[in-house]
Amino acid sequence: MLNHETCLQTTGRNSVVKSILLGLAALSVALSCVQAQAHVVLDKSEARIGKTFKAVLAVPHGCEGAATVRLTVQVPEGLIAVKPMPKPGWTIEVKKGAYARAYDFMHGLKLGDGVKEISWSGRLEDGFYDEFTFTGFVADTFKGGDVLPIPAIQDCETGAAKWVEIAAPGQDPHALKYPAPLLRLTAAEPPRGVSKGDITVSTGWSRATPGGAKVGAGYFAVTNTGREPDRLVAASSDVAETVEIHEMSTRDGVMVMRPMEEGLAIPAGQTVALSSGGIHLMLTGLKAPLVEGKTVAVTLQFERAGKMAVLLDVLGLGAQAPGGQQGTSGSAEHAHH
Numbered sequence: 001m002l003n004h005e006t007c008l009q010t011t012g013r014n015s016v017v018k019s020i021l022l023g024l025a026a027l028s029v030a031l032s033c034v035q036a037q038a039h040v041v042l043d044k045s046e047a048r049i050g051k052t053f054k055a056v057l058a059v060p061h062g063c064e065g066a067a068t069v070r071l072t073v074q075v076p077e078g079l080i081a082v083k084p085m086p087k088p089g090w091t092i093e094v095k096k097g098a099y100a101r102a103y104d105f106m107h108g109l110k111l112g113d114g115v116k117e118i119s120w121s122g123r124l125e126d127g128f129y130d131e132f133t134f135t136g137f138v139a140d141t142f143k144g145g146d147v148l149p150i151p152a153i154q155d156c157e158t159g160a161a162k163w164v165e166i167a168a169p170g171q172d173p174h175a176l177k178y179p180a181p182l183l184r185l186t187a188a189e190p191p192r193g194v195s196k197g198d199i200t201v202s203t204g205w206s207r208a209t210p211g212g213a214k215v216g217a218g219y220f221a222v223t224n225t226g227r228e229p230d231r232l233v234a235a236s237s238d239v240a241e242t243v244e245i246h247e248m249s250t251r252d253g254v255m256v257m258r259p260m261e262e263g264l265a266i267p268a269g270q271t272v273a274l275s276s277g278g279i280h281l282m283l284t285g286l287k288a289p290l291v292e293g294k295t296v297a298v299t300l301q302f303e304r305a306g307k308m309a310v311l312l313d314v315l316g317l318g319a320q321a322p323g324g325q326q327g328t329s330g331s332a333e334h335a336h337h
């Protein structure tokens with residue numbers, strides 16, 4: 001019965017409308033409830049396992065006519081590296097804490113704690129609509145098809161709406177009065193590393209380049225599972241005039257780099273990592289800037305394994321390593337060009 005009253009109030013602002021609706025009994029209740037079914041939901045309710053996601057919570061109305069003054073989102077276990085997006089006129093508070101376990105984050109990094117709750121405080125009139133955004137990363141501990149409730153509590157000038165209800169097995173979720181917003185998880189993409197013969201090259205990364213820059217770098221790891229040594233002897237890319245293998249060293253206290261004319265040895269049974277501040281691919285004569293979020297295709301030439309096409313993820317301008325690690329040591333590569 002409470003459900004019906006709520007529904008009527010969202011449409012029947014004055015008593016005349018309300019009494020007409022009440023007079024029409026069951027039919028009117030059904031009709032008004034169609035409008036009242038505007039729940040707090042996720043604008044896009046799918047996210048991929050092992051990927052970053054952006055969650056946009058749509059708040060279509062207040063609490064039975066009262067303005068919304070706070071929206072609190074409880075971050076479910078397994079959504080990691082969560083960051084809220086600021087909103088003009090709203091203040092953000094986050095509660096951080098330890099996760100139930102450490103999760104693999106991007107490219108081998110582990111995360112054991114982070115944001116567990118986000119509150120936006122401000123004011124949203126009942127008659128208006130607004131959106132609340134946060135980003136994060138879906139841990140790889142989920143299975144494709146898992147559905148993750150994201151409880152949200154809407155506090156209003158009077159009253160509150162707790163969007164926290166979860167359908168029991170076999171229960172119709174539409175029967176819930178205050179269903180929690182649901183995030184449907186889709187299966188992780190297969191790893192994008194590439195193998196040929198005894199050589200496996202991990203998905204690599206690069207760094208976005210500012211407007212006029214003509215040089216970029218590339219990093220990845222090469223694993224040789226065979227019994228014979230191999231050697232990376234050359235590289236090329238459609239986006240650059242030349243691609244060289246460089247090593248960094250310190251000469252008279254200054255970081256310098258030089259091309260490895262003899263190539264990069266990949267000993268049998270070992271992994272050799274190219275990394276910021278160390279051995280790297282140097283892309284010179286860039287034909288276009290490297291853009292964050294895109295990929296760069298590079299062809300590697302190994303002595304034994306032959307040619308392999310690999311992809312580099314382009315990270316942000318200041319990136320020193322995948323996974324958002326920032327540092328100061330790696331920029332030297334570019335400083336010398």
Ligand SMILES: [Cu+2]
Pocket residue numbers: 246257280281282333
């Ligand atoms: Cu270089």
